[in-house]
Amino acid sequence: MTLVKVMGFTLLLCLVFLAVTHLLPQVEGEAPVDKMIDLDVLTMDGFIVMGEQIFNSKGNCTLCHKSPPLGRAPDIQGADMVAVAAERLADLRYKGVATDAETYLRESMKAPSQYVVAGWGKTGAKGERSPMPAAHKAPIGLSNIEIDAVIAYLQSKDGHEVTVALPTEATAPVADSVPTPTATAAAVIKKYSCQVCHVVDAVGGSVGPNLDRVGGRLTPEQIHESIINPNAVIAEGFVSGVMPRDFAEKMTVKELQLLVKWLAEKQP
Ligand code: HEC
Ligand code: HEC
Incomplete structure (x- = not known):
């Protein structure tokens, strides 16, 4: 009788242990994986989805550009950015080298101070410098392909024709957005x-x-x-x-x- 009780208790302990280990988050082994873009299967629809993901995660764009707005930057998710680009290029204050929506959006990301949206300039710089970090440099550090993907997303979200070309060479790996375990x-x-x-x-x-x-x-x-x-x-x-x-x-x-x-x- 005692033996049966002991065995029953042992079995119960094992089950509890199993349940607990299953409930614990599986932190180990979730280090970020670098995914290469598979050009053979990449379609424009896939490229647009990739751009949206970069906008929301790796690019950190939604830290400042969120809809509804957070008051940190213009609402580029809510606005039709192809129409906005046309307005910017027609503005007398525009001093950049862009000629259309695609080149304006690329310039806004890589050289934000070329044109600073009125009211959004850095304090103390008379509105001549943008507080936005250049998207291709640290800490954001997007590749040219990733920047093109974001442009494709911004053009397509309001039903406009996407003018960027699909990448022909996978020059940069696309990092997954899996969170890293933080030890330092x-x-x-x-x-x-x-x-x-x-x-x-x-x-x-x-x-x-x-x-x-x-x-x-x-x-x-x-x-x-x-x-x-x-x-x-x-x-x-x-x-x-x-x-x-x-x-x-x-x-x-x-x-x-x-x-x-x-x-x-x-x-x-
Ligand atoms: C979206 C922009 C933004 C992000 C992201 C951000 N901060 Fe800040 N932080 C600010 C601004 C603006 C101030 C100054 C205004 C204030 O004191 O709240 C500030 C102030 C601070 C201060 C006080 C500095 C001082 O000299 O008084 C510390 C410390 C700080 N942040 C740490 C952090 C840390 C750590 C992180 C990341 C976990 C972080 N911040 C993320 C914008 C940001
Ligand atoms: C730290 C905040 C911050 C982050 C992060 C940020 N931006 Fe900006 N962005 C701004 C501010 C502020 C402006 C307005 C000033 C200017 O014209 O540069 C701006 C302007 C822009 C414009 C021009 C908007 C217009 O109305 O003409 C575009 C396009 C843009 N950002 C895209 C992006 C993209 C894409 C990302 C992510 C890769 C990003 N931004 C990340 C703050 C940020």
């Missing part, structure tokens, strides 16, 4: 795209303050607060409401601790 502060910075707005380790944008010496300005507690509650204290010379407010929900405790400790050590 640098990986946390990458995962949450802080460099789209901040210079970190000498790379990044200027929408927010340069963080390379932030440990000299702020205590670890203040850095912690700035990340989870960005509107509590506004850095001098910058506006509130720009830094995302959902890091507190998105980050794990470990990620936040890594980040705060690492940034606090960045002393002048």
Whole structure:
């Protein structure tokens, strides 16, 4: 009788163990995979879908260009960008070298300061410099093929003819958007795209303050607060409401601790 009870209990333990291991997230083995574009099967419809995915993930475009707008940039998801491009080219302020929607959109991504949409210029630069990071450079770093895919998506979403050509050579791998397991502060910075707005380790944008010496300005507690509650204290010379407010929900405790400790050590 005791033997049956012991065996029954052992069996129960095994089942509980199995259930628990199945419920645990499978973190290991989910490192990002580089996918090559398979040119033999790539159609224009596939290229457009690829562009939409890049816009929403790797390109980080929706960090600023979201519909409904977040107040960080013009709403290019909601607007007909082919029509907008025609207006920009007809504007007397236009000094770029684009001649049509395709070239305007490419120029907007690679050289954002060529034409700065009225009211969206960088503070202190008399509207002559764009706060948008160039899409082909770090931290966004899209390849020319990826930029073409985004143009195809922007043209097709409002029913316009797509004028970009399908790529003929897979010169760049397309990174999958599978999240990376984060073990270092640098990986946390990458995962949450802080460099789209901040210079970190000498790379990044200027929408927010340069963080390379932030440990000299702020205590670890203040850095912690700035990340989870960005509107509590506004850095001098910058506006509130720009830094995302959902890091507190998105980050794990470990990620936040890594980040705060690492940034606090960045002393002048
Ligand atoms: C850090 C915020 C930010 C990110 C990220 C960003 N942009 Fe922008 N973008 C802006 C701002 C601000 C403007 C308006 C100033 C200007 O004209 O450059 C702009 C302008 C543009 C314009 C011109 C809009 C017009 O009405 O003429 C296009 C096109 C554009 N962005 C595309 C993109 C794409 C595609 C991505 C992703 C690869 C992207 N942007 C990422 C902030 C951003
Ligand atoms: C869309 C742009 C944007 C992104 C993305 C962003 N920030 Fe910010 N951040 C800002 C702006 C603008 C400010 C200045 C206004 C303020 O203090 O809220 C700021 C302020 C800060 C400050 C205070 C700096 C000081 O000198 O007072 C810290 C620290 C900071 N951000 C860290 C981060 C970290 C870490 C990430 C990534 C997890 C991040 N930010 C992502 C825009 C951004």
